[in-house]
Amino acid sequence: MKKMKIAKTTKNNLITYSMVLIAYILVQILLITGHISSLMSGLLVPLCIYVMLAVSLNLTVGILGELSLGHAGFMCVGAFSGAFFSKCMDGLMPDGIRFFIALLIGAAAAGIFGILIGIPVLRLKGDYLAIVTLAFGEIIKNLVNVLYIGKDKNGFHFSMKDSISLHLDGEGQVIINGAQGITGTPHDASFTVGILLIFISLIIILNLINSRDGRAIMSIRDNRIAAESTGINITKYKLMAFSISASIAGVAGVLYAHNLSTLTALPKNFGYNMSIMILVFVVLGGIGNIRGSIISAVILTLLPELLRGLSDYRMLIYAIVLIVMMLLNWSPKAVEWKEGLKEKYFSRLHFRKEKEGR
Amino acid sequence: MSFISYLINGISLGSVYAIIALGYTMVYGIAKMLNFAHGDVIMVGGFAVFTIVSTLGLPPILGILVAVVICTVLGMVIERVAYKPLRNAASPLAVLITAIGISYLLQNVALLIFGANTKSFTSVVTISPIKLADGQLIISGETIVTIIAGIVIMICLTLFVNKSKAGQAMLAVSEDKGAAQLMGINVNGTIALTFAIGSALAAVAGVLLCSAYPSLTPYTGAMPGIKAFVAAVFGGIGSIPGAMIGGILLGIIEILGKAYISSQMADAIVFAVLIIVLLVKPTGILGKNIQEKV
Numbered sequence: 326m327k328k329m330k331i332a333k334t335t336k337n338n339l340i341t342y343s344m345v346l347i348a349y350i351l352v353q354i355l356l357i358t359g360h361i362s363s364l365m366s367g368l369l370v371p372l373c374i375y376v377m378l379a380v381s382l383n384l385t386v387g388i389l390g391e392l393s394l395g396h397a398g399f400m401c402v403g404a405f406s407g408a409f410f411s412k413c414m415d416g417l418m419p420d421g422i423r424f425f426i427a428l429l430i431g432a433a434a435a436g437i438f439g440i441l442i443g444i445p446v447l448r449l450k451g452d453y454l455a456i457v458t459l460a461f462g463e464i465i466k467n468l469v470n471v472l473y474i475g476k477d478k479n480g481f482h483f484s485m486k487d488s489i490s491l492h493l494d495g496e497g498q499v500i501i502n503g504a505q506g507i508t509g510t511p512h513d514a515s516f517t518v519g520i521l522l523i524f525i526s527l528i529i530i531l532n533l534i535n536s537r538d539g540r541a542i543m544s545i546r547d548n549r550i551a552a553e554s555t556g557i558n559i560t561k562y563k564l565m566a567f568s569i570s571a572s573i574a575g576v577a578g579v580l581y582a583h584n585l586s587t588l589t590a591l592p593k594n595f596g597y598n599m600s601i602m603i604l605v606f607v608v609l610g611g612i613g614n615i616r617g618s619i620i621s622a623v624i625l626t627l628l629p630e631l632l633r634g635l636s637d638y639r640m641l642i643y644a645i646v647l648i649v650m651m652l653l654n655w656s657p658k659a660v661e662w663k664e665g666l667k668e669k670y671f672s673r674l675h676f677r678k679e680k681e682g683r
Numbered sequence: 684m685s686f687i688s689y690l691i692n693g694i695s696l697g698s699v700y701a702i703i704a705l706g707y708t709m710v711y712g713i714a715k716m717l718n719f720a721h722g723d724v725i726m727v728g729g730f731a732v733f734t735i736v737s738t739l740g741l742p743p744i745l746g747i748l749v750a751v752v753i754c755t756v757l758g759m760v761i762e763r764v765a766y767k768p769l770r771n772a773a774s775p776l777a778v779l780i781t782a783i784g785i786s787y788l789l790q791n792v793a794l795l796i797f798g799a800n801t802k803s804f805t806s807v808v809t810i811s812p813i814k815l816a817d818g819q820l821i822i823s824g825e826t827i828v829t830i831i832a833g834i835v836i837m838i839c840l841t842l843f844v845n846k847s848k849a850g851q852a853m854l855a856v857s858e859d860k861g862a863a864q865l866m867g868i869n870v871n872g873t874i875a876l877t878f879a880i881g882s883a884l885a886a887v888a889g890v891l892l893c894s895a896y897p898s899l900t901p902y903t904g905a906m907p908g909i910k911a912f913v914a915a916v917f918g919g920i921g922s923i924p925g926a927m928i929g930g931i932l933l934g935i936i937e938i939l940g941k942a943y944i945s946s947q948m949a950d951a952i953v954f955a956v957l958i959i960v961l962l963v964k965p966t967g968i969l970g971k972n973i974q975e976k977v
Contacts, residue, residue, distance in 0.1 A: 445962050
């Protein structure tokens with residue numbers, strides 16, 4: 326009898342998908358039997374958001390090999406464009422369709438921003454790229470905080486000063502109110518929608534990685550000059566990875582906006598710190614390892630909540646995780662030491678595997 | 684008249700940026716890494732002076748000296764523990780992410796020790812303000828001290844790098860690490876020295892920054908740190924006079940932008956400057972062109 330042979334990557338991807346599915350079923354069972362406290366069930370949607378952000382940032386950091394510190398900025402673009410649409414269209418079309426279109430708009434807006442930002446930024450490398458993406462994130466946050474948009478019978482009114490200078494007539498309403506943001510976004514987000522969106526992002530990213538395009542992107546990461554001389558269009562592939570990563574972050578932003586009644590751009594949710602937190606998820610899960618990002622996002626979100634006493638030290642733990650993981654995984658000495666350990670204890674295992682492989 | 688006073692404020696803020704940017708540019712030139720934690724060393728310097736002067740009631744001069752010593756040691760420890768092991772890492776992202784981790788660590792340790800409340804910093808400058816043009820134009824003592832300190836530090840640093848043996852070693856290491864080592868230069872020692880000087884400058888910048896803007900939180904250093912990096916890029920990274928020019932120009936742009944365009948958009952304007960500079964002239968005002976070798 327011939328054994329069914331599945332390609333290694335397919336098997337790996339299937340494990341990732343089934344992991345998410347099992348987690349979903351498990352949570353649903355626990356929800357129905359009432360084993361999840363209200364605090365925990367409130368965390369479920371943010372958990373999905375973090376997973377999506379971590380997975381999408383991993384596409385930029387792990388697969389494209391460039392450090393982006395402005396990921397929260399893309400989330401902010403998605404959140405505000407999606408919430409803006411929902412606020413305008415509330416009651417004018419069925420909720421499900423409206424939310425679906427809001428998600429698409431969020432993805433498109435963040436993707437367009439990704440391309441716009443990517444064209445100048447991706448010419449840079451390493452440190453410069455990191456600092457410029459950071460700058461873009463801050464600029465987006467600043468811009469949103471001074472943006473006023475209102476709607477009345479004559480259409481939309483824009484202003485960068487205050488809500489009075491919108492000159493709305495009596496029945497007009499202010500939709501984006503500067504630093505006060507958007508209030509009264511319909512509450513459409515749910516855990517099921519979150520999981521569905523995680524699935525879609527996983528399908529997009531995993532298929533991209535294992536495609537011709539994905540291999541081109543990874544070749545740029547591994548050796549830009551060699552990739553360029555084999556005829557790979559560097560700008561195109563970099564932009565592709567960057568904008569896909571941005572639009573998934575945008576979708577996460579739409580989900581975020583529809584989970585809260587008030588959406589404001591604060592340093593806490595769309596600032597530099599948020600970008601760093603996502604980066605911590607990616608680093609802990611393993612740079613370039615999509616499944617790892619999912620697991621670490623879940624663990625690092627749940628852990629401080631489960632251990633209430635640790636909540637003061639949450640950020641400190643993140644910082645230490647970041648430093649220790651980098652030192653252990655990347656310092657040449659630590660790598661050597663790990664190889665030595667592996668050889669000492671797992672040499673027999675390795676031998677067996679090699680034999681099977683033949 | 685208000686324009687001139689804005690301009691002077693801008694030069695004052697710019698001098699602080701310049702002092703921070705000098706630390707950035709030296710470390711970047713020699714270790715080829717962006718020391719994200721540099722801004723937070725500023726904050727540590729600020730808290731050191733705050734503790735000694737405001738809490739313990741000791742004289743400000745002692746506070747500044749202790750702050751410089753603490754920051755210098757801190758800078759060297761960070762380099763030794765976190766950056767040195769990663770110097771030959773396979774991915775250039777490794778040391779960058781570690782630097783972000785260190786920055787985060789310093790902020791959160793300060794948060795645990797001092798709390799999130801804003802501390803009001805008592806200025807260490809006791810010079811009375813100068814009044815010009817019948818009191819219409821007031822130049823504060825902090826402004827005078829900051830500008831003078833910036834100029835003195837730049838001159839000393841230029842002399843140190845160009846005239847002293849250790850300075851020449853720094854130039855050699857920044858040019859080519861391997862060749863410098865073959866010439867008998869202690870590369871690790873030189874890099875450690877660079878971090879020490881950069882961190883000492885950060886302490887000075889911290890004192891000046893907190894004297895001019897007397898509010899101190901664990902996040903005080905982060906934004907000026909990033910803006911100082913912008914200044915270093917603006918002036919041409921690796922160049923000492925470039926850092927000075929970039930810092931002062933950036934300070935002027937920020938203050939004028941705050942005054943004439945929008946106070947909420949000041950940060951965005953500064954970052955827009957960075958993006959324009961990188962698009963138009965990525966090597967900055969005084970930077971050298973680097974050709975990529977295949």
